[in-house]
Amino acid sequence: MKHIIAAVATLLALGAMFVVYQSDKEVNKMGEISKMIAKSQVKVNLGNNAPVVQQQTQTEAVSNEEIEKEQAKKKKELDEKLNALKSKAGNMAAFKVSSLYKQKCSSCHGVNGGGIIGPKLLGKSAEEVHQALTDFKSGKRKNYVMYGLLSKMDEAQLKSLSDEIGSFEQKLKAYQQQ
Numbered sequence: 102m103k104h105i106i107a108a109v110a111t112l113l114a115l116g117a118m119f120v121v122y123q124s125d126k127e128v129n130k131m132g133e134i135s136k137m138i139a140k141s142q143v144k145v146n147l148g149n150n151a152p153v154v155q156q157q158t159q160t161e162a163v164s165n166e167e168i169e170k171e172q173a174k175k176k177k178e179l180d181e182k183l184n185a186l187k188s189k190a191g192n193m194a195a196f197k198v199s200s201l202y203k204q205k206c207s208s209c210h211g212v213n214g215g216g217i218i219g220p221k222l223l224g225k226s227a228e229e230v231h232q233a234l235t236d237f238k239s240g241k242r243k244n245y246v247m248y249g250l251l252s253k254m255d256e257a258q259l260k261s262l263s264d265e266i267g268s269f270e271q272k273l274k275a276y277q278q279q
């Protein structure tokens with residue numbers, strides 16, 4: 102009987118040990134699982150970090166693009182201002198003209214005869230201009246605009262305008278040599 106009790110006790114003890122061993126294993130498993138979870142969290146964190154880094158480079162790229170756009174815009178504005186100044190300079194008188202020419206002729210032929218709507222007068226001789234004006238006025242050369250303008254002018258005005266326009270080229274050369 103004692104032997105039987107001893108055997109049962111041993112069995113129980115063994116059983117208990119087994120249970121303890123098993124639960125130890127469980128604990129280990131739990132430990133491993135939590136390690137795995139921790140690892141996966143690290144991975145997840147890394148996964149989150151990577152796009153953040155990418156996003157940063159993207160925002161940098163965008164801001165560079167914006168800076169370039171801004172610079173291009175400013176350059177365009179400057180170029181436009183420069184062009185405006187240039188065309189203003191192109192319309193600016195290089196030499197003084199009579200008030201008659203300025204008032205009656207410059208709007209179409211340019212402040213210095215460079216030509217706008219009307220043809221370029223710069224480089225024409227006084228004789229050429231006088232012939233043209235006479236022909237316009239007489240109607241030999243038909244141009245409604247020039248006829249209308251010249252019909253109210255006398256020969257003295259035609260002559261002085263012709264002489265003046267004939268001197269434009271020399272005046273421009275003198276100005277350019279300054």
Ligand code: HEC
Nearest residue numbers: 205206208209218219220230233234243244246247250262
């Ligand atoms: C409203 C615009 C206008 C005005 C203002 C004007 N012209 Fe003209 N002019 C023209 C046009 C357009 C022609 C070209 C006509 C043609 O060839 O048939 C022309 C032609 C001429 C020509 C002949 C040029 C050539 O190549 O044969 C002379 C010279 C001339 N103009 C002088 C004058 C004078 C001087 C004045 C000021 C009194 C004047 N024009 C005012 C528009 C104008």
